[in-house]
Amino acid sequence: MSLVVYMAAFLFALAALLLRRPRTTPPTPLTVPTRVAVFLGALCFFCSAPATLAEVNDVTGIPNVGAPLTYSVISAYSCSLIILLIHWRGGPDAQIRRMVGMAAAVYGTLIVAIIVLFSLADAETERLSDLDTYYANTPYMREMIILYLMGHLASTIVLSAVCLKWARDEVTGLLRVGLWLILVGLLLDVLGFELTKVTAVVARWFGYNLDVLSTSVAPPAASFGALICSSGFVLPRLASATAAERQSLSNYRALQPLWFAVKSVATAPKAEPTWWHLWWQLPSSRLYRLEANIRDALLQLTAHFNYRVGETTYAAAVERGESEETARTVSEEAMIIDGIRRASGVGDGPADPPDKFRITIDLVDLASAVNRAGETSPEQVRTQ
Structure with missing residues (x-):
């Protein structure tokens, strides 16, 4: 009994x-x-x-x-x-x-x-x-x-x-x-x-x-x-x-291209946890860790940004009739993608980082934009 x-x-x-x-x-x-x-x-x-x-x-x-x-x-x-x-x-x-x-x-x-x-x-x-x-x-x-x-x-x-x-x-x-x-x-x-x-x-x-x-x-x-x-x-x-x-697992997978793009070009990327540290964690915990690592890497890449790229993209979006919110999103995407490209050694022109930078864009949307821009190929990302 x-x-x-x-x-x-x-x-x-x-x-x-x-x-x-x-x-x-x-x-x-x-x-x-x-x-x-x-x-x-x-x-x-x-x-x-x-x-x-x-x-x-x-x-x-x-x-x-x-x-x-x-x-x-x-x-x-x-x-x-x-x-x-x-x-x-x-x-x-x-x-x-x-x-x-x-x-x-x-x-x-x-x-x-x-x-x-x-x-x-x-x-x-x-x-x-x-x-x-x-x-x-x-x-x-x-x-x-x-x-x-x-x-x-x-x-x-x-x-x-x-x-x-x-x-x-x-x-x-x-x-x-x-x-x-x-x-x-x-x-x-x-x-x-x-x-x-x-x-x-x-x-x-x-x-x-x-x-x-x-x-x-x-x-x-x-x-x-x-x-x-x-x-x-x-x-x-x-x-x-x-x-x-x-949903957390779906977002985790969607962010993998972005992490692949930034982890090798950041000045001091965090070490990824080994599989035996991850197997028991819930997808939400994995997503939390991945998002934190991506945001840290993006802040480390600020020195490679050129704020003029963002301004030019913003002006072009407004001219096309996009809303201010959409224009800000695409301008931030463009500046980040340009910074990743320049940090990896495949971008042209000098960097001109903004005085202040704060990540406002949704990381999943950014990962999709990076993927469309072709920043996730090993040849581009790993070139130093």
């Missing part, structure tokens, strides 16, 4: 790592809530594994202390899903803060109550897999078990109602797919975890033994349902992140 639960925890932790925000991407209101929810999901499974419970009990010297720890994490996970849903829905900042504060206050109180009830209970016999049913009739333990089950059920009902409304009326595309995955996961959670746990506990109240529902049915159902539910939260964000990384 511990192996299955640890595998679920590992998959959650892996999802949290995959959701890390590239350093070039600005944070969004969903960044922190998404990662916190996925991390707490992983922590739920890790804490609930019998091997973890036994270790926690041994280390603390308190029998069954792993139970309130696990129930508290489950309650925190339920709260995090509601908070994530609040951020996902959006709205005025004041309203979001108020709703998040209410959810945190309710589940914070629930966690405190779980801890207090456990401290008042008499639970000296260690139970690693059937604690809910074994202590179903024990004062304070009984209330603690009911409390965490009701808290988890409440979050499930709220999530189900809101997700069902959105999935039917308000969203489309991957967000809608994500909502239906959440609903499927919640259904598995209600039927496979909540219903079986409650049934087994209530059976104990009336003198029956249905512990198998709690010990053998509920854990795998909860694992499977939580994985599906969390995938619904992750899918829209992961899809958008994948699209962004795909």
Whole structure:
């Protein structure tokens, strides 16, 4: 049983790592809530594994202390899903803060109550897999078990109602797919975890033994349902992140001709990272490094520029009827391409660099212009 639960925890932790925000991407209101929810999901499974419970009990010297720890994490996970849903829905900042504060206050109180009830209970016999049913009739333990089950059920009902409304009326595309995955996961959670746990506990109240529902049915159902539910939260964000990384990879490839043109003629080009430094990096990280190297190389080439080339190109563009923005772009392209040519030894005339130079042109557009100008052939670039 511990192996299955640890595998679920590992998959959650892996999802949290995959959701890390590239350093070039600005944070969004969903960044922190998404990662916190996925991390707490992983922590739920890790804490609930019998091997973890036994270790926690041994280390603390308190029998069954792993139970309130696990129930508290489950309650925190339920709260995090509601908070994530609040951020996902959006709205005025004041309203979001108020709703998040209410959810945190309710589940914070629930966690405190779980801890207090456990401290008042008499639970000296260690139970690693059937604690809910074994202590179903024990004062304070009984209330603690009911409390965490009701808290988890409440979050499930709220999530189900809101997700069902959105999935039917308000969203489309991957967000809608994500909502239906959440609903499927919640259904598995209600039927496979909540219903079986409650049934087994209530059976104990009336003198029956249905512990198998709690010990053998509920854990795998909860694992499977939580994985599906969390995938619904992750899918829209992961899809958008994948699209962004795909665009970064496209830009990275588009900038290769420009880097090839400037790296050999710059006065002090930065050393390129070796393949074993790059294979594990996301395309956005590679793009960030490449853009920085290109900009450094272009600034080093300023001494080879001739500002008159830019002025002449700008005047010609304006005369053709181009807008001022387009004229500035083509003039900057012309000056940079002329500077690269002169630095490589194939350009004519002396350099006359501008007093001040700032790169304003989009590097992908510049790479395309350099490529059209034929600056990427090895014979031209490598001639010193």
